[in-house]
Amino acid sequence: MRIACLSGKGGAGKTFAAVNLAAAAGEATYIDCDVEEPNGRLFLKPEKVTGTTVSCLLPDFDSEKCTGCKKCVQFCRFHALMYVREKPMVFSEVCHSCGGCSLVCPEGAITEKEKPVGVLEVGQYKDLHVVTGILNPGEASGVPVIRAALQRAQGVTVIDCPPGSACSVMESVMDADYCVLIAEPTAFGFHNFRMVYELVTLLDKKCGVLINKQDAPYEPLEEFCRSGHIPVLARIAYDPEIAALTADGKIAVEKDAGIREVFSDLLVQIRGQIGGAR
Numbered sequence: 001m002r003i004a005c006l007s008g009k010g011g012a013g014k015t016f017a018a019v020n021l022a023a024a025a026g027e028a029t030y031i032d033c034d035v036e037e038p039n040g041r042l043f044l045k046p047e048k049v050t051g052t053t054v055s056c057l058l059p060d061f062d063s064e065k066c067t068g069c070k071k072c073v074q075f076c077r078f079h080a081l082m083y084v085r086e087k088p089m090v091f092s093e094v095c096h097s098c099g100g101c102s103l104v105c106p107e108g109a110i111t112e113k114e115k116p117v118g119v120l121e122v123g124q125y126k127d128l129h130v131v132t133g134i135l136n137p138g139e140a141s142g143v144p145v146i147r148a149a150l151q152r153a154q155g156v157t158v159i160d161c162p163p164g165s166a167c168s169v170m171e172s173v174m175d176a177d178y179c180v181l182i183a184e185p186t187a188f189g190f191h192n193f194r195m196v197y198e199l200v201t202l203l204d205k206k207c208g209v210l211i212n213k214q215d216a217p218y219e220p221l222e223e224f225c226r227s228g229h230i231p232v233l234a235r236i237a238y239d240p241e242i243a244a245l246t247a248d249g250k251i252a253v254e255k256d257a258g259i260r261e262v263f264s265d266l267l268v269q270i271r272g273q274i275g276g277a278r
Ligand code: SF4
Pocket: 061, 065, 066, 067, 068, 069, 070, 071, 072, 073, 088, 104, 105, 106, 107, 108, 109, 110
């Protein structure tokens, strides 16, 4: 069973939800796919951490064999190749590592070389298997690191997605059985919530909403959920004590019985809605 936690913007409580959901699940896997800012490890503090390098493949050109036909440049639909000073040149930021250019080169002048783009850290916190994807600074796309991280999914898996609704989020939820959308009951929070809701609807994912930091219902959000038959899984009121625990790097379900009940119930609801998923 794979549960993805998403929010349209940072600060809504996505990592808070993912960490606490994973901790409430007990024997489970937590995967931090927020690879530009992986914060889950600050709460889970995994031990026995091992790291492996994540690389992507880039084309490498043999100038001795290249005849300058430009078939590789014409083939690349991502416009990652240019022919400059009588040789092809790759823009690694936009290359999708599809390998197509090396296949179309009639001279066999293109091989692929590995370029490190990030690190995958794997460790243990109590019964939780903690997987953290970390993108190298300056890299344009976190997708290769996210793919590598998701390969470590096993058993009940909670995925902490990147914020927003870009392609890295799409990659993170692609194989999810259920999406928990974390929303703030404000005009801005509602706007961002709708963006992630559109994304998961497009991907035909089952989903529900966790309304976080709710002092009072925000009627446009309530109406949107009512009319769209989107289940509201939980409402968590703003609580300075929970905020202080979180700021202190503590896991709320381990310290607060009320929050533990919220996340345990969330798991029961999700299991009920998924039915027979892995
Ligand atoms: S397809 Fe091969 S031979 Fe043609 S320009 Fe590209 S690298 Fe050179």
